[in-house]
Amino acid sequence: MNNTGTLYLIPVTLGETPINQVIPEFNFQLINEIDTYIVENIKTARRFLKRSGITIPIVDLTFYELNKRTQLEDLASFMKPLLAGKNVGVLSEAGCPGVADPGAEIVDMAQQRDIKVVPLVGPSSILLSLMASGFNGQSFCFNGYLPKEQKERVAKLKELERRVYNQKQTQLFIETPFRNVNLFEDVLKNLNDNTKLCIAIDITLPTEQIITKSVIDWKTTKINLHKRPCIFLIG
Template structure:
């Protein structure tokens, strides 16, 4: 196994490892003793899911979130600099994509350390694939503003980009605010604009539907507390 910073995708929900991750990922994970993780508890659960016999207590975890300083992040890479492979684990999906893992990858690149991304599920890519929208040009915007006026302004701006740039627009919301997000979309976007709602991707109760805004009215699924990604297109 080559010494590198390995970017280790995680299941998007309560999905079996075999369904979404290559067996090669497990081989790599077994050879790593140092992990940079968004959440230590969820990372430990994921590693046990990959290999029930893994000795969790022998591993070292370095927390990486929005509160971690650049100095701390840089110091995390010392084992890699000393010749030991390291892994980066997000809470869900692919690390460094809409994820604080990007910060440690940027430092590793500046230090000319080898970075290896492994194959795994990305809600951004999977939702674009299933939406029927433009997969040649798309943009992910993360969370939209919470303040009503700013959110309305942002939704209208994203919708306009879909029309003028022929570009798919993607964004997310905190699960407990999914229904408010949908209400805001239906209120602010044109009736003919297409909206795709993708929820619990790769899970048994996966839900991915594309409809015009006018056709969603009165036909909304129950998305409370479910991870969702929203896509707008002309």
């Protein structure tokens, strides 16, 4: 008999969105049954849990931090509560853990140990932007961050555009918010005028904008992308 706990993957709001707008009631109930969390950032996690109305005192919660600074050898210790029969929640800074955010390593370790993994419903900027783009939702690829160096970034953009035309596959990618403008300029200068570009900005926030235009039409469109969370899609 397997007496291990369950690993719950708990989505987080994509910003200061009204929490009841994007998080189901079941998630709030579950949060009040869990006192151990694997999180991308402890400060952010505490703030989200407080906004979610957690009744367990924050000081009584146990947090394990999982991000780019976490050492591989530390991950095994994160499994101990689960192996001892305790349920554990995973929280990223925003959106769904394990999708363009940390969490996959822990899920993989749990799967290898036959620990039950339960993904919960919540906001995913990738799926929401795809839904609103008007692009092919049957075949798509999320490419994460493109190269920082401009020459390599432009080459990657042209490669993604070829996939759009040759494979009829929607291509999604992101950039660090303060470099959004540079990426946008590279798209306009290097892709075909007829290629369609969707930019999804501030998803689920009151300032949300999700706009699809051809590259040539974007060239005459004014839009503020600086330091705003965006997803870019071409299709």
